[in-house]
Amino acid sequence: MDDLEVLDTRSSQPLKASLLFISVFIIAACGLVYELVAGTLASYLLGDSVMQFSTVIGVYLSAMGLGSYLSKHIHKGLARRFVDLELAVALVGGFSAPILFLSFARTHAFRPSLYGIVVAIGVLVGLEIPLLMRILRHQVRFKDLIAQVLTLDYIGALAASLLFPLLLMPKLGLVRTSLAFGMLNAIVGLWSTYLLQSQIGPTFGLRLRSAVVLVFLAAGVIGANRFTLAAEEEIFTDEIVYAKDSPYQRIVLTRGRGSFQLFLNGNLQFSSADEYRYHEALVHPAFAVKPHAQRVLVCGGGDGLAVREILKHPEVKEVVLVDLDPLVTELATKMPLLRELNGGSLLDPRVKVINADAMVWIAERKGEPPFDIAIVDFPDPNTYAVGKLFTTRFYKLLKRQLAPDGVASIQCTSPLMARKSFWCIDATVEAAGFQARPYHLAVPSFSVWGFVLASPAPFDIPRHTLPNLRHLSDESMASMFVFPKDMDRVPVEVNRLDNQVLVHLYAEEWNRWS
């Protein structure tokens, strides 16, 4: 019977079986790449890679099983169905990474989208091999068919599994990898309209559809290039999940190893893994000096994380946050990832967000009640435009907005990595007429980090802080104010608007480490 079938079809409609076996190889590779993309992406974004890979592989394989089972319901026009199937895999698999990134950045429904897409791809991929085997069953003896199809299927998987970590991830990144393999699937579909022409009948519609899918995917690749440059992806060790240029800076959010990071102009602003250390140290010592503070000014800090800490103090009645970039404060209130981390702090009714250059804003603010506490959380002084926010002029203007016994706490870069820069800021704060008390702590994703606590009035090193903080306690607070020898004070010039020595010092010191 087998022999007869073979003889029959060979004589009437000879198919290029060997060429179709190449398709098996490609679609096998594509199938595995989608699985790896989903697994990697889930590990990046959700952390716990063992769990993510296990569940993704499990769900994917079972969905393939479901697909194989469902293949029995496809009766007619197998070749046409096969081409349609390839185009469907191309679309769903190809766009899987961009869709998942978007869903992560913009919605709360990342897990449902993840498993939904994994199931969809699994089912579609599960249909591929049974259909192809049924198309070929008249061409090749059954035992050869099984042997060859499964061999190529597994070899294709091997090729994909080697290519993915060695070539695709480093060179293309997740988004472009998934789009590129989507295009491969679509090409297999288009190619099949030629290989299976005898079984398909009219091919124009199918070829048109294939072309449309290819165009979509190619557009996706171009869009991905605009989203991030491949070169940029090399700078960041983790996957970029959000990237956008505001009129002021380039904002990049990366995700990996169970945490996520915000970069402004390529400089790390925080990592969700240890930002609590930084923000507790930035906020609570000032409250320890002035525990009944009601009116708080935040300069910079548009991520809302300092405000989260400020709102832990129940007596606070008003927080004014002045951040230059509306896009940053918008992300902090709208992006689920960030809003979860800052606890929706910027949406609290006590908080007023102002998008302005903090220096211009405080220079122009007149006749309004002073603040009890100012939290000064600017990026590091790596440009002149930011350097001005660390000058005697800025601190003098700040002093005018503070109550006579008010307190400011100022982020001052790393006293270990940039010792002169740190002490330059300290000296500048003092030159502006503040009593300054420098302190530091370790923030692993940065380095050892430094701050200055400053008040126009004399004050003692604070001793008590809130209970139930993650890092800070009464004991650890006292230790922050002690500087080990390698970070101790060095004599430096004061940073003024007309000399901007800090920008030069900072560049010099940090360049040593990069």
Next chain:
Amino acid sequence: MNGTGGPDVKRRTFLAASAAIPLVDLACKSQKVEFTFDGDLIGPSVDLGHAARDGDLPAPSSFEPIDVVIVGGGIAGLSAAWRLKGAGFEDFTLLELESGVGGTARSGRNGVSAYPLAAHYVVAPTRETVPMIRLLEEAGVIEGYDAKDEPIFGEEHLVRSPEERIFAVGQWWEGLYLHAGESPEDIRQYKAFFDEVDRWVLWRDAKGHRAFAVPRSKGSDDAEVRALDTMSFKDWLDARGLDSKRLRWLMDYACRDDYGARPETTSAWAGIYYFAARKSHPKEETRPVLTWPEGNGFLVNHLYERCKEQVRTGIAVTRITTENGKVKVLAWDAVQRCALGFAAKRVIFAGSMIMAGRVIPELARARGRAFFQEFLPSSWIVSNLTLRERPKEHFFSMAWDNVIRDGKGLGYVVDTHQSLRDHGPTVWTFYHALAGADIRSDWERLYSVSWRDCVRFILDDLRIAHPDLESCISRIDVMRWAHAMIRPRPHFMWSDVLEKARVPFQNIHFAHSDLSGFALFEEAQDHGLRAAEEVLQEFRKTFATWR
């Protein structure tokens, strides 16, 4: 190096553009609009000024008796008024042709920023420049004095770092002199030049005077110093073999920027003055600069506040004559459209020497035509560009003063720099000195150009560094300064003519930077104070000098 392609290349290009204007204007009227933004071509009140000069206005019905009339409300006139007020002298009036005082230090303001119309900074003085210290202390610019008794200036008044940058070989660099890519010979010549400058910084004459001081009246009149005026700055540089292209570019830029001249039309005395007068000791690299969004309009506003009861604007002085020991001042009030007359005991004439020759007939006769020809001022174009956003750029960040090495103009100043606005809309002030050898033909060209021509010229220059600038512009106003500044030519700085110009004529005292041979704030101020103190002496007031 296109930027130093010789004076004629630069001027000719500009003139060629302007020569075509009337035709271009006609051709464009019925065609599409060339620029997407608007603007005006503005300038000093030429018509009123010329009417004043031509003297064909009606005579006043009476002459108001008054002790002193100050003619002209530029820095010299305002400083004279400031000095008189300071001595408790109240019976005077200051007549200004324009609708506002300040002369070339006037300023404007729009919804984005205040901006200068011309002069935009002063060099931070040392203790030695007494009147500047007094003025700046009054204006709240000086916060105190350091251990050496040198002034401490308010941080917001000092130019904010970065001060200068230069666009060359496709990118911006910090500073005005391009050190990147210097040859050993460039380095040697740069050092040789500044060693020579330092020699002059340390030089003292028998009386202990510096060779070059601010104002120049405090400097030495020793023969060795005066000898420098017998040659051009170019010849002086040539004689020392200082031919490094980079150094020569810097020298040329300095002459254009401060004097509206070129090294070949600048006295060597003035060339060295530029570099040596400001340094208090050789180690000091440069003196800091004081500036404001409105440029020297900041100081004008302060001076104006001091004497505003005495100031009358929109008044064109048409004739000054002396009768029976009284100085009769005839004037035309452009607002009220009526003739005015003053019978003053003394007049401080704080207008240009050209103007003096036109409205004081007896002076014109006494000095002769050739005398006034010596005081032809050179022309400038100053333009304020209002930008709705800043052009994208890389490398060294935007500074206060931004110079395009291969441009024809002097570059632009960012007027929002001092108000600390580093993002969003801004106003730039673009400067161009018409530094051609023939001052008269520059004047004629200046009056034949249209707004469109000026804008084309400005954009061609700025596009070198900012290819996408045009889409950022919301407005360009162009100010034509036909009589912007006197040129410190060779054989002029120590000439009898200049000395004679400072001597009072009958009961008229003179105060203008023309009398110094170059247009610097401190010079105008010095002459204003001198003239005012001459007058105070005539009135037998007791006073301690402010100079």
